[in-house]
Amino acid sequence: MSSLADLINLDLSDSTDQIIAEYIWIGGSGLDMRSKARTLPGPVTDPSQLPKWNYDGSSTGQAPGDDSEVIIYPQAIFKDPFRRGNNILVMCDAYTPAGEPIPTNKRHAAAKIFEDPSVVAEETWYGIEQEYTLLQKDIKWPVGWPVGGFPGPQGPYYCGVGADKAFGRDIVDSHYKACLYAGINVSGTNGEVMPGQWEFQVGPTVGIAAADQVWVARYILERITELAGVVLSLDPKPIPVCFLFHHYS
Structure with missing residues (x-):
């Protein structure tokens, strides 16, 4: 069977x-x-x-x-x-x-802007940094944090390596590879300043394709966290500390 x-x-x-x-x-x-x-x-x-x-x-x-x-x-x-x-x-x-x-x-209005000949001629490039936090499913508290408590001071977690510094790397690496497989222009990923917080970058990508790719990257991440039994938060301040950054050239 x-x-x-x-x-x-x-x-x-x-x-x-x-x-x-x-x-x-x-x-x-x-x-x-x-x-x-x-x-x-x-x-x-x-x-x-x-x-x-x-x-x-x-x-x-x-x-x-x-x-x-x-x-x-x-x-x-x-x-x-x-x-x-x-x-x-x-x-x-x-x-x-x-x-x-x-x-x-919101995509409909954005598409009209990006289809304007003057915008097409400019060939707008975007790089987007998406920070996110992984939360323990039943208590909605970041992975790597003691239940009801707080981690040590900021410092060792940003781009950190080790079981006491990086929490959820299996999810992060799975997401990175899945996005590349899907055809999303993911340019990198790294651990952020607090335990359970990570970031991935999309771009540089031209025009509205950057937004489409970020949304599908978010979808893939949500599906992976579903499989892993943790909760994804894109909240800018879930604890509060996460952000979405845009770079334009």
Whole structure:
């Protein structure tokens, strides 16, 4: 009998040309990630080849219960590091059935800016540093911190090495490799100033692709922490100490 791990890692390419596409979008808080999967008849190389889809916006805080349908438009595709093969992750943005961007869809307006010929000619480069904190699941306290207590003073943890300085490196390294596999331009990662706090960098990447890649990198990280049984916090001040930095040239 196959184990759960065997089935999770099952390679579909030997038995079907069909692929699984995981559609990803931003939820009603503007920070939470949502996703659901669908079967497609074969490999896809461009988001224009993908069908639009829908979801219940009343369950994500993005539509009223009496008019809850929200349509998601595929905008960028990435290789799926979880299912692998020809399976893909699809970054989407959200619209009403009439084709109007919903209020939490900030990508629509950004895309118009980045499509402006003067902006295209400028070839804007972005480098984004995303700090995050790994929290113990049941108590929402950073990994590496004593329960109900605090770690030693700042100093040994930044870019630190060792079991008493670096907490969660298996998650960090898994995320780094998964992002590179997916096609995300991750340029580095490092431990931050407190135990359980880390950072990854995306870029330099041109235009709106930088934002798409950061969101999918966040999604991949959330999936990995789900598997690891820890909680991901992107809160700028969860304890408080985390930030998101943007570099532009």
